[in-house]
Amino acid sequence: MPFFPTRRLLNELVNRAIVYSHNGDPSKVLTAFSYRPLPPPSPNTVNVKFVLAPINPADLNVIEGVYPAKPTPISYPASSGLGSDNSVFVGGNEGLAQVTEVGQGVSGLEKNDWVIMTKPQIGTWCTTKNVGAEDILKVPQMDGLSEVQAATMTVNPPTAYNMLQEFVSLNEGDWVVQNGANSAVWSLLSLNLRKSCNFASQVGQAVIQIAASRGLKTLNFVRPRDNLEELVNELQNLGATKVLTYDALADKSLRKDLKEWTGGKEIRLGLNCVGGQETTLMARLLGNDAHLVSYGAMSKQPLSLPTSLFIFKNLTSHGFWQSRWYSQKSRDEQKRLMDLLANLMSQGMLKAPSHEVISISAKESDEEAGRKVREVIAKTTGGQHGKKVLLKFSID
Template identity: 70%
Template sequence: MAFHSTRRLLSQCTNRAIVYSQNGDPAKVLTAVSFRPLPPPAPNTVNVKFLLAPINPADLNVIEGVYPAKPSPTPGLTAEPVFVGGNEGLARVTSIGDGVSGLSRDDWVVMTKAQIGTWCTGKNVGVHDIVKVPRVDGLTEVHAATMTVNPPTAYNMLKDFVPLQEGDWVIQNGANSAVGQAVIQIAASRGLKTLNFVRPRENLSELIKQLEDLGATKVLTYDALTDKSLRNDVKEWTGGKNISLALNCVGGKETTLMTRLLGNNAHLVSYGAMSKQPLSLPTSLFIFKNLTAHGFWQSQWYLTRPREEQEQVMNTLVNLMGQGKLKPPKHEIVSISAEDSDEEAGQKVRDVITKISEGQQGKKNLLRLESSES
């Protein structure tokens, strides 16, 4: 009797989430839990089914407890409070609560609320925490699932700080990062030119070709920053035109050297610190060149910008993607079958995260959690 009761209970648990109850090593603290179908959505909310959800490095930092943004526990999944992993993802609307306008069943939406918990099959979300994704030819699920963090970070940094015109130059480090590649492509679509820096590596020529194929104008290693002839080279490439915008995700001495290539009244925008070294800038750049330094965090942008502006940015990115001007990242989809047990599902996710942590994954991983709920 107990066996049949258990089977009946499991048959009702049509949803699944990847969760953790305390911070720690993601490869150890993450587990999978199943839960029953979602109730009808409350007013001003919708129920969604997630189609794809990336596993981003920042997601692992959140689980470790070292990222500034902290998620809230998701009630009702287990007896004890748990957190659902994931910040980014593409979902399909499955049902709509009273008071919701502008959305229909089967519309695609992406999350704009930080740390909302996207590593699950289904969720109830507030209508103000999502933005509808227009469906255009050429737009794939991978495009849409990865469009709320890296592409808008690139787009907004190119738009919000300097009024760039066609032919202007932008300089950046970490050019092979997801944001860096988006910067190259969005800049190229606007007729901007980019001077890109990457760390030295064995397959450098292959990486340079990859970035040039995306639209990079020049690609150099950080070693070039110590070459005294670089300033003259840059002056020749730009035709003597000042570079007024630099984008930094590295920090440390490489950024200090890169910033010296900027002209008067330039802006340095920092959105990361991969070297884990402090950002040190010569006082002379501020006094004699009137340098302005900014920080940028896309999560904060969503909190401070009106919904109309969020939708405008998403529409612009969708159009670029549909036109093939903004390519999806190299990726691998990790599918968790609805037939897998929670133990099996949790182990699959932990195995992928172990490989990511060990540097074995050169591609972006996206979770596809299947369920028996439509």
Template identity: 35%
Template sequence: MILIIANATLTIMPMRARRAPACRLLAVTFDVGCCAGDMTKNIIAAVYETHGNPADVLRIETQPWPKARPGEAVVQVRAAPINPADLNAIEGKYPVQPALPATPGFEGAGVIVDLGPEVTNVAIGALVILPHNIGTWREAVSVKADELVAVPPEIEPAQAAMLKINPMTAWRLLHDYVELKRGDWLIQNAANSAAGRAVIQIAHDLGYKTLNVVRRAELIAELRADGGDVVLVDSEALRDEVKNATSGAPIRLGLNAVGGESALRLANCLAPGSTMVTFGAMSLQPLKIPNGLLIFKDLRFRGIWINKWYDNATMQERMEAFRQLFEMAKRGLLKAKVEKVYPLSEVNAAVAHAAQGKRSGKIIFEFNDL
């Protein structure tokens, strides 16, 4: 992270991080039907050869059925969401860039249908979360078997496909920076985003109270129904509204996914000695913090990129976090909202839809059995 002190303002600009590996498989099996290991089939995949507007540069390409080499498993993809990072990567604006031509998709889930030699720790029929950065917008893919995370059978593929990035980010935000207790308050902007909704659901289960800042009043009732304790529309009066809503209770954790003026208003709501964690920059504006918030309030500013957490975490830490997320999902307490499902053949319409504002949920691809 680069800190630039100019006059009386501290500017925090985004940083680039390195790619992280995914996680290991746990054995759970499902019926895959008659398609398993059928290498006579072709698949379709979304491909881009140049960076640009995703709706303009993406095309559908027919490819051979993937082969499982030693240590690999072939996974038939069942669902894959469209995340902002996917669109940024296609545009050429993301820190991790594959060689072109490339298939996009940082997240997805599918069923193992074939195993290569030397694979003994996984089973055909396992529903698994796919590794990061392998390009999930395709019907099938061959991956290293020990980079897969098996999913309990109670969780449907579409929800499994959306667990690895946003819910895991939310889990880390609530566990790694401030030790909160039941009844403690936290505040976040972009509360209607996928990560923001996951924060609401996880915090509610843990007994934390959430102040949720949004840009549109029509989201208030929806986020309250999801478990948000207080939902406020962002404005210059935010600090006073927060104080009234909490009866002046201290807020020791702020979660920033917007940057710019929204982040500054969030920081002004925090108690002395508190921490703000930035995990997104939706406004595309730098985070400008007056020096007084550092000198007189001793605020701490941190950042998280979930790729880097996967890179640094031990296998035990990853699996324990997934176990917790799986348990919540099985109980119906952690569920990503979906606005529309598209077939991969409509990839251009899907990414155009995903790029629009004022959505009520994720845009995802779902795949039929091959």
């Protein structure tokens, strides 16, 4: 899928992508790149324009080169004179797009349909794109489903949904325990211990809401903080049954309280994005035959669990990665889940994460656009940034 780059003129109606040609610090290696309007779509593909595309922590790890999923480079003609490399990578994995033109042989998609990406690392930080019909899914446009919700529905909400679904058969009234329940801090995770890899999510909040929609009770652990009461209220408003800090895990009275809350019912599912001592203590709250599912490692500490929990209490410890789920499930299964999540969203049962939209106008130069993206990334990775940042390109 070649790009046809163009020397950008002010006010010219062109497309733009946020790209990098080599791995490195995203706040340094990303640049903006303009390209000519797309040619008509080839058979079995469609042209789309992006509505909103989030900057997810994992996207930054991909750019750093420390994430196991790798994007496919986009080649452009050597004659373009844009450098000695003849390929770049477009950033972004997730986003909401709208169909602009449908290629031959594509069924079930029409102009103006909303679509989301199911092929990982497809490169969503751009104005327009030609995509394979198999790499996208149509999202129903319905009352109450916002652009932000649709643009952020392929990673965090299905992670939460699947973790609640795939490991333990839970019935109404059953309990789930999770840490990182607020999940707005950045964490370190990498296959290569020597490199660090940022990872975070709004998964915890999605867990609370999806669990509540199923009548499941949640015991949520968060870091101690000054504005704790505010956070507790916020999570309870989302449907959290109990919200405690990690400090409570060290308190001996917790077991007694827990027994009272659960009526003695054993907790069989624990969700972990923290690791370290907090998770060791949380795992001890689980009952027999329980499953601990990890999807992050905010504490930067490994998952350390007493062997006796595995042997005598039949604990099973798993990981969950939504990218693997997409690679293993049929389009029908993917579509069923996206429709289900869209329905929850439109009914107000799964809210948009708190967010900030960064608009990039066509009037800005590539240099300006590139700097804007680098700066917002430098700001988000510099510390805690509770809000999800989404990119919005205007083409005029």
